Amino acid sequence: MSPDQAEPAAERRRRNLSVDADPAGYTWTIRGSSAGGEVTRLHVGRNSFSAGPAISFRPDEPLPSAIDYLLGALTAEMVSNLIGCMRERAVDFDDVECRIAGQIEDPLASIGVVGARGNPAMRAITGTVYVSSDADDDVLKDAWSAALRRSSVYCTLQRCVSLSIEMRVAP
Amino acid sequence: MSKRLRIGAVIYDPRVKLIWDIVKEFFDGNGYPVDYVLYSNYELQVDALCEGHIEIAWNSPLAWLDLERRTAGTCRAVAMRDTDRDRVTHLLVRRDGGIESVADLRGKTVSTGAYDSPQAHLLPLHLLRQHDLVPGDDVAIHRHDVMTGLHGDHVGGELDALKDVQRGETDACTVLDLNWDRWTADGTADPAVLRPLVSTGKFDHCNFSVLADFPKDEEERWSGLLLAMSYEIPRHREMMDLEGLTAWLPGRTTGYRDLAEAVDETGFFSQDTATSSEVSQ
Numbered sequence: 001m002s003p004d005q006a007e008p009a010a011e012r013r014r015r016n017l018s019v020d021a022d023p024a025g026y027t028w029t030i031r032g033s034s035a036g037g038e039v040t041r042l043h044v045g046r047n048s049f050s051a052g053p054a055i056s057f058r059p060d061e062p063l064p065s066a067i068d069y070l071l072g073a074l075t076a077e078m079v080s081n082l083i084g085c086m087r088e089r090a091v092d093f094d095d096v097e098c099r100i101a102g103q104i105e106d107p108l109a110s111i112g113v114v115g116a117r118g119n120p121a122m123r124a125i126t127g128t129v130y131v132s133s134d135a136d137d138d139v140l141k142d143a144w145s146a147a148l149r150r151s152s153v154y155c156t157l158q159r160c161v162s163l164s165i166e167m168r169v170a171p
Numbered sequence: 172m173s174k175r176l177r178i179g180a181v182i183y184d185p186r187v188k189l190i191w192d193i194v195k196e197f198f199d200g201n202g203y204p205v206d207y208v209l210y211s212n213y214e215l216q217v218d219a220l221c222e223g224h225i226e227i228a229w230n231s232p233l234a235w236l237d238l239e240r241r242t243a244g245t246c247r248a249v250a251m252r253d254t255d256r257d258r259v260t261h262l263l264v265r266r267d268g269g270i271e272s273v274a275d276l277r278g279k280t281v282s283t284g285a286y287d288s289p290q291a292h293l294l295p296l297h298l299l300r301q302h303d304l305v306p307g308d309d310v311a312i313h314r315h316d317v318m319t320g321l322h323g324d325h326v327g328g329e330l331d332a333l334k335d336v337q338r339g340e341t342d343a344c345t346v347l348d349l350n351w352d353r354w355t356a357d358g359t360a361d362p363a364v365l366r367p368l369v370s371t372g373k374f375d376h377c378n379f380s381v382l383a384d385f386p387k388d389e390e391e392r393w394s395g396l397l398l399a400m401s402y403e404i405p406r407h408r409e410m411m412d413l414e415g416l417t418a419w420l421p422g423r424t425t426g427y428r429d430l431a432e433a434v435d436e437t438g439f440f441s442q443d444t445a446t447s448s449e450v451s452q
Binding site: 057058107108110111112113114115116117 | 182185186189192208209210215219
């Protein structure tokens with residue numbers, strides 16, 4: 001194939017990928033809807049999932065709340081990115097577990113109590129990632145640092161909330 | 172009444188919201204849709220009821236008296252808990268403290284709950300006056316103003332008062348009978364160390380309050396449904412355990428006399444909280 005014949009194919013591939021020439025312009029979109037109850041149905045790409053109320057203090061809430069999903073997103077990212085970074089460094093591991101805890105500045109404000117004067121924003125998020133591995137500590141720490149650097153949810157939250165997540169090697 | 176009836180409730184702990192979720196679920200499921208509005212203090216709630224933002228208010232006894240005052244006595248109490256009737260507050264002393272009568276409290280210090288707690292401050296001080304002891308003058312008052320605006324709903328102030336006496340820092344404290352029973356059962360208080368010296372007269376506590384223009388037929392329908400909730404039904408019991416009752420009962424207003432006298436004695440609704448001779452923590 002001559003260069004003249006190859007160029008149109010490349011153009012066609014770029015159009016088919018539907019990606020902006022500038023990677024920073026990529027936009028994630030999600031759609032949510034509700035018929036009036038406390039369940040929001042969420043659609044992203046080919047996936048659909050449900051969320052319960054914006055916030056809940058009930059241990060038996062049937063669906064994750066928006067706050068649960070926020071903290072869950074961070075948890076999933078920590079686990080996923082650490083695993084990715086360990087694999088990039090050919091680090092063997094048995095298990096990765098992450099536990100995240102978050103607190104709201106004024107929970108009464110978050111449920112609309114009349115007269116509540118505080119802010120419903122997250123006040124602090126703390127957590128620990130446990131990794132079971134015989135790898136050298138320095139290699140694991142390097143993988144963990146790399147994971148944090150590439151974590152979008154972590155880096156976003158770091159800008160606006162007290163955020164402290166550490167990694168520990170489990171015996 | 173075509174719109175959803177709105178019930179007001181004061182909360183300080185967001186987990187308590189579950190109580191009103193269950194109440195709403197019950198009424199909605201029985202063909203009487205309701206909504207609830209949560210307030211951070213009773214003054215806001217009484218304002219809301221008077222201004223028509225809610226139709227029924229779950230009022231503390233002090234909020235009830237405030238409502239009576241603002242409505243010239245035309246408001247009504249439509250329901251209450253079984254545990255809201257015939258309560259007493261104990262004045263507790265140390266068994267080794269040498270205090271054998273109320274008169275022995277002269278010159279001593281009594282720890283109380285928040286200034287706006289009927290059970291842990293207003294009524295016991297009324298009791299002292301009935302025994303010719305002037306709080307602040309004849310008896311020093313060490314008040315614990317924990318979470319004011321909640322009319323003593325939060326037992327923190329009462330618990331702090333108990334701890335004062337346990338540590339020997341003050342001579343007596345004021346504790347609601349239900350709290351005394353609970354704290355002696357769970358080990359918070361030791362009846363071998365503390366004992367009730369005297370108790371207030373019986374008084375009533377919270378009630379569901381409405382204004383005069385709340386339709387009587389709606390009152391009957393709403394309260395009839397409420398009283399049908401049963402401790403035998405697990406979902407109802409879950410709510411009742413959180414709210415501290417085993418049954419809903421018709422409202423009554425005969426149990427607020429002593430508190431009304433205490434409020435009149437102190438000019439509670441027309442003055443600042445602390446007197447010059449009371450100490451607030």
